[in-house]
Amino acid sequence: MWSYLVRRIFQALFTLLIITVLCFLLTRFSGDPLAQYATNPRMSAADKEALIERLGLNDPLHVQYFKWLGLAVQGNLGNSFFAKQPVSEMIMQRLPNTLILMLTAEFFTILFALILGIISAVKQYSFIDNLITMFSFIGFSVPIFFSALGLMLIFAVQFKAWGWPYLPTGAAVWNKSDPVEYIRNLILPVSALVLVSTAGYSRFVRTSILEVLGLDYIRTARAKGLHDRAVLFKHALRNAALPLVTIVGLDIPFLLGGAIVTESIYSWPGMGRLFWEYAQRSDYPVVLGVLLVISTAVVFLTIVTDVIYTFVDPRIKLG
């Protein structure tokens, strides 16, 4: 177990090193980070040269990389060129918004996926199973901007036009005196995300329940006269939910990144929009910082998920 863990952690560090090199090279050359000064009349060419020199943008590439890495290891992700703020501060400002949006969405996704998956597994091949299957196939094929714009069109634009109570189209700011407004702002983006991601999860739940229902111990439970509901909830669901734990565990770190498209459509001030806004400005410290936070979380939570899984399912041995 311990040797396995140590080996995995070394592997993870190696992976992270590759990630930093890759992301540094890609983001460093994704445009001119000082383009905002190009149109500034008060800035002479000599001033710009001095600025580039001061920011170390003329140093050899490996020097720039190791400088950045050295600071990043200490938790300093550098300063944004545009906002002139420390990147780690900017990320910490946005992270709560993203987590509220994504965790709410993930919660409802899992809830609906369990309900739909259980119904369609228990009533396999029935009309309702076919209906759920059809919807999940459509959900699979729907891009998030389809559901996001569609919901906005119906519940914000048309409802307003018809004079019905309508939902706001975005721009949420947390305000202690008015939490209701914040929640109203949350409804549409969360629904858009849930609509799209429930599909995959519910298929998964269905398959894994069907697999468990075919096993011997379920037949034994039925044979001893247990009620169908007891078999399903006490015996089948527990084992069927195990693979779901892994899938959710592997998805959670990606939630940190937020949802670029959903956040842009609903002007939600989260990580996805932070990334997208600063990627457009070629402000590479911010872009790099966001990527590093996400990938570090992904790499380490993968290990954590694997380890937790051995506790939940004793059949699995780490080698």
Added chain:
Amino acid sequence: MATDIASLDNPVLGLESASKPLTPGQLIWRRFLKHRMAVAGMISFACLLLFILGGSLVVSKQQANAVDLQVRLSAPSQEFLMGTDDTGRDIFARIIHGGQISLFVGAVSVIISVTLGTLIGGLSGYFGGWVDTILMRFTESMLSNPQLFLLIVLGKFIGRNITTINIFGITVSGSVLIVICVIGLTSWMALARIVRANVLSLKELDYVSVSKSLGSSELRIFFRHLIPNTMGVIIVATTLGLAGSILSEAYVSFLGLGIQPPTASWGNMLTAAQTFVQQGSWWMWVFPSTFIVLTILSVNLMGDGLRDAFDPRSNRHM
């Protein structure tokens, strides 16, 4: 003559034509045809292709890109079947020409990603050792960031400086090529892992050691034995990957980093829709997104059918 020999082989049954065994390909095809949803997907995909390719004979590209501010944002009517966008371009015509671009981008980028995934996964599984370590850590590091983030970073990295290029007599704008590369380079990882796992188990089989003892070169074993035997996985991944690539194109173009107007694509038609939906121009959103969803749905259905057809065991949970 061939049938005579076959009936000699099987004198008891004496069923000349019926005894002819089906090839694996025919068996897969039969299983695919039994899958009703997959056949529905195939038919609807064929209809979409017919509409997009046939439509371009009726509606020219100039019509699709023609700006007429006097009729901007007009609702669907006899003249404009699907209405017009914010610069007065005919959405019906743009759906047809944008669809060609979207499908072209999807198809070419999936070829790139499948080639990369097969090669990287195959080499990693076959050679093992440090080749495997390096390639798999690289794959993992690519997988550690959400694909849309990678698409954006890579799209910015390659830049938009590539001008219009002429390939096989078709003029393709630079942005199309960039999008193809970006999608191809960011979607090979899942397949690489599957191919690697497959090759790892295949290379231990007897026929590989036989081939080796007969003096086959590593290259021959790799391309003649290992890769053809993972073909099922690769074909399924290609189909599902096509849906993924069309979706990715829609995402990057939607964000404004992908295909640049006036060239239409289903994704970039929705960029402007984002603003005008709030003012009630529903047709700018409804038509392009319906076509995207229909296309991806039919490709996914075909992919699902193919997966079941290649793997008879999976029929249990159909």
